[in-house]
Amino acid sequence: MTAFLEWGTLAVCCTVLLLRVPDAVRGRNRTVFGILLLATLCSLLAVSGPYEAIDGVLGGWNLTHLILRFLVFATVLLVGLRLTRGLSAATGYRLIAGSIGRWALGISCVAVTVLFLLMDTRGSSAGLAALQGSGGRNAFLAPFYAAAGRSYPAFVSLILMAPLLAAARSQMPRLVRAAALVTLLGALAVVLSIPASFAPPDWALGQHVVNYSAVLAYVLGLALFWFSGVIAGKSGNTNATFSKITD
């Protein structure tokens, strides 16, 4: 089941990434392409095979996992900036790009790094699954490390919730509202993943479902936003509303 989630998420990310290639070549919204590229890289590093191969090169002490955390932070930062700008959420944009957002990012980075260094991380293991089961100091620290890795994504997701909800409830085209709703579900999953980090080990599958559904919903939401624009085509004539209303 976990392998299915890992590979499924990677497949979805790759598909959406490939769909966006033509637009990126034309120079349209390369940031969105960058977000998808980072998301694909993150989901690649979440799969055991590639993770162990790369970590082996880096010395086999799970440094890759720490790098993965930083990649996730970068992805979330870009998503937050793009979405708040796209949804005209000025307050949200200021919260993410302003000093509060920078402090949140800084503290999260420091917390993740310190907790990582406090743990005994020898022996490559994707998702640090083996470390958590090894008992002692690691078993105590691992949930805190996991939660710290989700703190900044949850901070951004919390900010995104209000504008996404407003967009989903607006009178905009259906696909745009659907995209906002799907992304909102992703934000919800990210926020839920913090308490899920402290769940007992028996609930590992539930944790995985929450984590991967967050990635999937965010990526699919972005894909839907893109798709809604593609099928709407070009019609920016504001006068068109007049004939629509007055028959």
Place this chain on the structure above:
Amino acid sequence: MPLPAKAFQLWLHSVAPTASTADICRISGIKRTTLAQQLVRGKVAETTLVSISRALHLSPLAALASFDSFADLSSPPLPTPAELVSQIATMDLLRAVISRSSPAYGGYGDDGSSRTPALSAAPHATSVRNWVDSIDDGELRHRVSAATGIAPQNYSAQLTANRMSPELAVATARAAGIGFTGGLVATGLITEDEAGWPPGAKQAALDAVSDGELTALAGERLLSLGKTLRRQEQEQAQTQKIWENLG
């Protein structure tokens, strides 16, 4: 509640005893599956009845009146002048304002009405809301929601969408203590002719409105049209911004 299927079948048998269901569907242009589904569910839509009576060259009003829920329709009183004016499209009202003005502004003065184009047929783009506004004494919406159990916000949503079920139109007319035909015409169920309105009724009602009243009415209509257009333009701009940033 739409029409009960049993009563509908009795009616159908009395007006077209020899016709099969297939014949009825063919002449009235109703899909066979649609009619079959309505009969199975036990609820036949009023629009079905109206289409069939039109195809059989019967009066839709008389056909509706043969059902208990529309019994009061058998000898409908004429709509009030205010109701008639409410069924004049906003653009026709504006044309009337101009045609009454002095020749310097493109008008014809007193004999304006005979020289302007004929009024367009009801219903128009905001028929339903304008009809309810024309019969509302300030408490109407409360009485309708008390009588039918519809929540006030759902009622307003129907007005905004320029849509109202025939049952609700009848309930509204009943709560206002007026004839039913105004609502049935405003919701587009039957035409003005079918409702028994004399051919020049709307024009006569419009001619009886004083310049001051006409101008104030046209102003109100323009104001609400402007609000609707602005909201649409805002939403369009919002959607455009989403596509620019995320598309």
